[in-house]
Amino acid sequence: MSERWNNIITSAQTFRRELHRYPELGWQENRTAAEIRRALSSLDISWRDCAKTGTVASLGKHKRGKHIALRGDIDALPITEKSDKEWRSEHQGCMHACGHDGHTATLLATAEWLKHSEDQLTGPVTLIFQPAEEGGHGAREMIADGALEGVDEIFGWHNWPAIPFGKLACPDDIVMCGNGTFRIKLNGKGGHASQPELCKDPVLAASAITLALQQIVARRLAPQRAAVISVTSINAPSGATIIPQQAELGGSIRVPDIKTRDEVNQLIREISQQTAASYGVDCEVEIIPRYNATINHAQQAQRLRSCWQDAFGSAAMANDILTPIMASEDFSYYLQEIPGAFALIGAGEADEEAYPCHSPHYDFNDKLIPLVTELYARLVGAALPTPN
Incomplete structure (x- = not known):
């Protein structure tokens, strides 16, 4: 050159x-x-x-x-x-x-x-x-x-x-793809790890929500639609013998279009809240859109x-x-x-x-x-x- x-x-x-x-x-x-x-x-x-x-x-x-x-x-x-x-x-x-x-x-x-x-x-x-x-x-x-x-x-x-x-x-x-993030805050009832029946365990609820959210892509969206839902953090600080009062999940979504984004966001809310309810835990979902x-x-x-x-x-x-x-x-x-x-x-x-x-x-x-x-x-x- x-x-x-x-x-x-x-x-x-x-x-x-x-x-x-x-x-x-x-x-x-x-x-x-x-x-x-x-x-x-x-x-x-x-x-x-x-x-x-x-x-x-x-x-x-x-x-x-x-x-x-x-x-x-x-x-x-x-x-x-x-x-x-x-x-x-x-x-x-x-x-x-x-x-x-x-x-x-x-x-x-x-x-x-x-x-x-x-x-x-x-x-x-x-x-x-x-x-x-x-x-x-x-x-x-x-x-x-x-x-x-x-x-x-x-x-x-x-x-x-x-x-x-x-x-x-x-x-x-x-x-x-487009993307977004989410935060799921769980509020239960803490207590002694030896008496789980007296508690409402947010850690257990967080684990169940993590697994349930993975079924959105596997079972709620058509396989031809490109999407990713990743739970990237679970935060529930506590002691070895203590069931905590609260837990928080964080994660990311990747979607090809606005229609899929809106559908995925709604499913994250529904599944998280309904799963939490089944464990007797209150749930608050925040979804933060980023880029299309x-x-x-x-x-x-x-x-x-x-x-x-x-x-x-x-x-x-x-x-x-x-x-x-x-x-x-x-x-x-x-x-x-x-x-x-x-x-x-x-x-x-x-x-x-x-x-x-x-x-x-x-x-x-x-x-x-x-x-x-x-x-x-x-x-x-x-x-x-x-x-x-």
Whole structure:
């Protein structure tokens, strides 16, 4: 490739590792935002802050063609890193365990490449550096602050270690599911463990509810409908000889659409309350909706796939990957507003252990940076890197 291209990719890799060393949680990405803005200013790319720690950059403002937005997310996770990388996190209890550092670095590499070929752009390009993807509804707040103003289409991506390196999945419809969380509070009657007949045991009720909720997917929904209900915590602190007064369950749901979400939520309430009642225990259910499913628009998904195949061939398609992925993405907010598409791109290498996203051992695969930078360049009609 050209020397300029190689320098941009090397610089992006260095930037990515620096971001990895200093991760920040959603709505706290002040240092990250400052570094992004400093890099954009050094490239003479105009930008504005958006939704506090978000940044919206603009190129080709006066071009008359289709206005395309490209998005990268910037926030980290509350996870203690267990890595021996030189660039491992220096912020205890916080790490880039999902690759948002790589998504951000790739979008900056794209910004620099597009700046060098700005005259060749066929239309305006907006670059969205979005905070608070990890449950903080950052996309919603960016939209509220005008990030999509004048934009015709939007594209984004997520690295995915479970998919072989360089393989792309981008269906015409649902690519990632919607999600939500729930809390179930049980109030019984505590007492001595030797006299359970005098108590109303919330631990026993919690155990029964945990088992009963697993039957929603197995027996209450059609097997063709994708859904997950996971009880992820049971909290009933007590002593070895004490039946406690209270217990609390927590968990997560994954659903492909609003209809399934509403049905699952109602079943969680009914089953929890009725099961608790059978044990003489009071039950309070709280369900917290998070993101809707990420649903691609067919025309834009086809364009994204075509650009990828033009660059890397038909063998670079992950045609055997089942979608939707049961994880969730707040990119869904953008796709509810304007046409666009979101892709999953494989990061797994055959000769290395592919730690999943959200693992304390995870690290972004830097080899993806040039691939996705070229994809973004193709999507906006920019000049392409040429072989040496």
